[in-house]
Each structure stands twice: as C-alpha cells, then as structure tokens.
Amino acid sequence: MKVDKSTRDLLLEIQKSKRVLLEGNVLKLLEADPADTEFAKYLTDASEKDKEIRRKRLEVTKQVQEQNRSLLASQGENQKLLVDLKEALDSAECAKTEAEKAKDLALNDLDVLQKKSQTELISTIVKVALLVILSVGVVTTIMYIISMFTGKDTQIIGSTWSNMFGILLTNAFSIVGTIMGVKYASENKDK
C-alpha cells in the first residue's frame, strides 16, 4: 500500500520536527516508491524502532509474567503452610486437652490413693490402739482376779485397775475423737 505525496511529506516532517515515527502493524502494510529512498528509509527506521520497542516490551512482559507465576506459587505455598499451621495448632490444642484430662485423672487417682493410705493408716492405728487398750485391760483384770482369789491385798491393784480402766477408756475415746476430727478436717480440706 502506497501513501500519497502529501501524507508522505507530512510523515517525514513530523519525524524531523517532533522525532515521532509511525508505529504498529500499519507499517507492515505501507511501502515506499522504489525511487523514493527517503521514505523507504523512514519506513525501515520506523519498523526497526517499532520492533525494538516490542522486543523490549516482550522481555519485560515475560519477566513480569514469570514474577507473577512465582508470586502465585508462593501464595499457594503460603496458603498450604497456613493450613498446615492451623492443623498443627488444632492438633496441639487437642493434645493439650488430652494432657489436661490425663493430668486430672492422675491427680484424682493420687488423691484416691492418698485417701486410701490415710484410711489404712488410721485403721492400723485404731487396731493397734484398741489392741493395747484391750491388752492392758485384760492383763490388769487378770492380775486383779488372781489377787482376789489368792487372798492377797487388793486395795492397790483395785484402785490401780479402776484408775487404769478409767484412763484406758478416756484414752480410747480420745483416740476415736482424734480420728474422727482428722477425718472431718481432711474432708473439709478437699471441699
């Protein structure tokens, strides 16, 4: 496609005065008169400049495209990491709850064990104390009976027996009272 003289002159004038050349695919359609070397050079220059601009733009666009892809990939990775992190957090929370449950269970078991030990200890103390009380009572009573049947003086053993019996009974109640008090106190502490 050829342009008329006025258009050709205008284009060359614009190039000289403004240093602006035609751009784009329209250059592929235009052709100069074989004798018109000046306009042929104009078209070659314009075409080369246009190609140079496009080449540069293509390079930049490709770089941007690559960066865009990398950014999208990183975004995907970040999202995956975020999901993993959330899952890990949920697992940790679950594990914490389980651990707290296990701790409560262990503390409960320990408490039961302590109470059991305390009860067993109290039971042993009571048994031993009662055994001592009964033994002392029985021994003193036997001694008192023997004194009575053998005609010996029973004044001292009698008063001793009654005193002993009174003391033993008092002590027995004292032990029972102490045990009940300890039991009551430990029950209140639990509450």
Add this chain to the structure above:
Amino acid sequence: MIDSILLVDDESLFHLVFEDACSLLDISLSLESLDSSDEAAKMFEGWQNDNSGRPECVFVDLNIIGSSYDGIELIRKVNNEYGNGVVIGIISSSNEPEEQAKAKAAGAQFWIIKSDDIEPRLEDFKKDFQGYKNKTLPFKVYK
C-alpha cells in the same frame, strides 16, 4: 501472514506476550484478545449473520477461569454451532495427551504448548498455517 487472529485466554499478561511475539514474527496484521470464552462464543454467534470482522485464526486457552466453558468446549461450539470457517486450536501450558485427544476430537487443528520461549513454536505454526487453512494438515502439537 495471517490477516487476523483472535486469542481467548484468561491471563491478561499473556495477551501482551502473544501480541508482541506475533508482531515481531510478522505472523498477523491484526490481533484481538479476549479473556472469556463466553464473550468469544457471543462474537462467533454474531459472525453467523455478518461475517465481517471474523478472524482467520483462533487460539484458545485450555482452562479459561471465570468462563462458562473451557477451551475444548469453545472449539466444539465454534466447529459445530457457529460454522468451522476458521483455523482453530489450543494454546496452553498443559501437555496432557488425554486433553490433546479431546481437543482433536472437538475439531482443534493444533495444540501449542505455552511457555516463556513461545516464539519458535509460533514460527513453526506460521509455516504450517496454510496447511491448516486448506485443511490438509493433520492435528499437530507444537512442543
């Protein structure tokens, strides 16, 4: 040289790459880019009544995000509903033989693998274009 090309691709940056590559390789005089297959289908529907402005060659992306149908479906529509007067094929980063077979069955004439270095493939395509236009070339994958 191809008179006019229509590119249907949801990636706007690729529009620029494709436009510059086609211009540098003197592949086409005019190029229009769309980012939706629905829009392309509408245009083809219009060209059924008035042929002016109809492209000579259509490049369609395989997966067009935000559109009602993918590239293969668009090719099927263009070939079966709107008349197959254009050279049409896929331009995609995918290289799945299954997808390529589907595209071929839908009437795609070529499959160009989209990558950073797309110019050599477009140059090969430019050489083969007349064969596609005359329907003498079989389906080809440009790797």
